[in-house]
Amino acid sequence: MTNRIALALGFLVIAAxxxxxxxxxxxxxxxxxxxxLELIEWIAFWR
Structure with missing residues (x-):
């Protein structure tokens, strides 16, 4: 992922x-x- 795409996605999330x-x-x-947070914990368990 390039920096430009990461910034665009970050701005999109913040705008939402x-x-x-x-x-x-x-x-x-x-x-x-x-x-x-529950999803992250569940995914970390199965990792």
Whole structure:
């Protein structure tokens, strides 16, 4: 992955988070963060 692609993906994720927080508040963000941590732990276990 080149630096340009990594930066574009990073900006895309940040923009999506900003839109989500501005439209729906922070409750969805907290839920998604908890689920992402569970997924990372599950993947780390099977690695």
């Amino acid at each position: 988070l900003v839109v989500d927080v501005s439209l729906y508040g922070t409750q969805h963000l907290i839920f998604l963060s908890k689920k992402m």
